[in-house]
Amino acid sequence: MGKVFLVGAGPGDPELITLKGLKAIQEADVILYDRLINPALLDHAKQGATLIFCGKLPKHHHLQQETINHILVKHAKAGKTVTRLKGGDPFVFGRGGEEAEFLVNNGIPFEVVPGITSGIAAPAYAGIPVTHREYSGSFAFVAGHRKEGTHEDLKWEALAKGIDTLAIYMGVSNLPYIQEQLLKFGKPKDTPVALVHWGTTSQQRTVTGTLETIVDVVRREKVENPSMIVIGEVVKLREKLSWFEKTEPFILMGESV
Template identity: 55%
Template structure:
């Protein structure tokens, strides 16, 4: 006979740097019986868990066969019904393109309680580590986060993204999972009125030691990405705030920051 059901904790792992996980997230990892984690989770975070905790990888690697969302839902519920404390560890924040709504709903359908623990989303952290603030009094009073992918079951003739509003009404745009569809993103932004000289940056593996940033303009960013063979995972930032990177970049090239500090002090 099964005992009382356990509990599921949807924990944001943060953007990559293991030190950016929240205190609560680290505490829950240390208490978990089961840790179910994604591809973009820094594996160092698994060291917070108990030695005997069951660790289950359920990442979705692009261009390779991967576990379905339905299977992930079943895995979460299966272990919770055994009375275990389950941490579903998600890269970034669980509520930002993390499908936590689907997984939490599935838990509810099976009588399992849960908590959602926010994390630092890569759409904010990656630009920050690249020296690109998403808002600035002179350049940007608004930003929007947008998926760079289409749903597979969506009508190919339609489009879920309201391009005209994004192109004209929002100062800074942050696209997740959009490297593959960058030509499509550029085409629609230009078609709906975004200036072709708008600065664009791609930040790959944001907050990791091997972070890379590529900067261009809306009219040439696709060609630059192709020339550099710049691959996912990367965050795409579109807006005038990208121009601040030349001055504010601090993470990838600390030497440049020291030069800028000296220039500021002598000017």
């Protein structure tokens, strides 16, 4: 029997992967990797390792989740060391929990290797701390979209009134709805908002506005996913703390810039 490692590859900058995650890549016989991982990480795979692309685009999945689950089990049962390489953290909107359940149900041993999630890293690279003693004592990770057919059960009232900073994943297409719900439940219309596109990579781009204006800003600037939406007073710190976009990063997204 082999073993499966569910590994968080981090948010894009290849140097943000953990040492344990890097070791899992180096020792794997089979690597199943997602669209949002930095391809430079695959350079660390050992010679002869099998690389399987599992990328997902909105409304188009290269491999269905059920297929991915069965591939993990098949190779592990063949005695292989399998690394499932996911962007960010495998247990933060990464379906890692579903895959872990499937492995347990099939008697496959596994380990989870946490990764740096984009809900913290993308704002940080944009100069936005998700917590700050003067602005934010709480923050929440929020899914910007739900599984099709799932009843909408996000507690928008609690998010609007009880949480200082919201980090919303993959929510660009639902931004008008998000804006509507937060305003409906009392979030001030002048609350600062930022969208960080391809955070921590050489393609990073950040736009800002307020809860009232951000939908128009995003449409005008043609911002698309993958983008992290950050809502809260901490966004005010971006102008002062922005650092990454003023540097000359190297070897990001597998390219020299």
